[in-house]
Amino acid sequence: MxxxxxxxxxxxxxxxYMRRSFRGLVKRRIKRAKGLNGKFSxxxxxxxDDKFLWRKIFDHDPRFPIISDKLELRTWIAAEGIDVALPKVHWVGREAAEIPSELLIGRFVAKANHGSGTNLFIENEADAxxxxxxxxxxxxALDYGRKTHEWGYFGIDRRLFIEERVGGTFADVDVVRALTMGSWIGRVVRTVDLFGTKLGQVYDPAPDGDGLVLSERAPSVCNGVSDKPLPGTWDRMLEIAREIGERFDHMRVDFLTDGSAIWLSELTVYNQGGFITLAGEDPESRVSKAWDIRTSWFLTTPQTGWRRLYAWxxxxxxxxxxxA
Known part of the structure; x- marks a missing residue:
């Protein structure tokens, strides 16, 4: 170019400016690129992967903190008129001691709303x-996203909440994550039996079309490849993912499904903290090329100062x- x-x-x-103001963030990005024998821009x-770094520093879409908040996401989904269920919330607060005792019996999920890895799945446990x-x-106390500068999590009003456990057993419910670039789906990762065998499947774009094909490799978050057939809800999940994805230049849309019902789990602004395994490192990959940051908030909203010149x-x- x-x-x-x-x-x-x-x-x-x-x-x-990026190197001096975000020294650690840029250093990690360059180190990862060199470790994979890749280039960076x-x-x-x-x-x-470079677009994730750019998004963290420049693209501060005011919707990101809303959809990154696991509670506020529900309000956003309803306001957008997107027809998808989310697991029911039974309690919200800041003190676990205030959770009504009747909600601590049986099967449920406890979460914090402001980050990743703050989930507790309870199955009839007396010491819940x-x-x-x-x-x-x-x-x-977890200041999630600070180390990797995941801006969308900054400033979220931190709360605890109790959510219903959807579906049947752990083995009955699949986790499906669709990476969208606009309404185009660039990858789907399916995890089967999350708390057991933790097998999975990766679906990437077909080389000569817009469909998805099953890869022979296991997802990076799984222990191996699953041969479980696709759920009957598959096409509908992809349809919903496209509907949500078309509102952004890029978004990861996460679902739960037991094969007959679908629940939206969360929206993720920074996949895996800011990269896409294999495809994200290559500027010539279909995923990289499909992610058009010209439709991002930063490049479609008037900026001020030197950012105005840079955006132009x-x-x-x-x-x-x-x-070209």
């Missing part, structure tokens, strides 16, 4: 209340690249 002298100077200045991001009294303060020139650079 050939740039004018003005654009070369601007890109160099923006990259210098900071101020004019080309690969999906004690576990939550120990975990609750720890969860609420970056749009022109990306326009020329798309036409």
């Amino acid at each position: 050939r740039l004018s002298l003005l654009d070369r100077l601007l890109v160099r200045a923006v990259e210098l 900071l101020a004019v991001p080309l690969s999906a 209340g004690a576990k939550l009294r120990d975990l609750g303060p720890e969860w609420l 020139r970056l749009r022109l650079i990306l326009d020329r690249a798309a036409e």
Whole structure:
């Protein structure tokens, strides 16, 4: 991509700003790229992984904190008129000791609303209340996303909540994660028997079409490849993922399904903290090319100061690249 002298100077200045102001974040990105023998492009991001870094620093879409909040997401889904169920919430608060005792009996899920890894799945456990009294303060103290600068989680009003356990046993419920670039689906990762064998499947775009084909490799978050047939809810989940995805330049849409019902689990702004295994590192991959940051909040909303100049020139650079 050939740039004018003005654009070369601007890109160099923006990259210098990124390196100095986000030293640790940029250092981790460069280290990962070199470890994979890949290239990186900071101020004019080309690969999906570079676009994640750019999104963290520049693309502060005001919707991101709303949809990253597991409780506020429900309000957003309803306001957008998207026809999908979410697991019912039975209690919200900040003190686990205040959870009504009747909600701590049987099967349920306890969560914090502001990050990842703050989930407790209960199956008729007598000490559920004690576990939550120990975990609750720890969860609420977690400043999730700071280390990797996942901006969408900053400032979320941290709360605990009790959610219904959907479906049957753990083995009955699949976790399905669809990575969307607009309304196009670039990858689907399905996890089967999450708390048992933890097998899974990866579906990537067909080389010569828009459909998805099963990969022979296991998802990076699983122990092996599953041969479980696709659930009857598969097509509907992909339809919902596209409906949500078309509202953003990129979004990961997560579902739970028992084969007959679908529940939206969450929306993820920064997949795996900001990368896509294998495909995200390559600027020529279909996933990287399909992620068009020209439709992002930063490049479609008037900016101020030097960011205004940068956004204007970056749009022109990306326009020329798309036409080449």
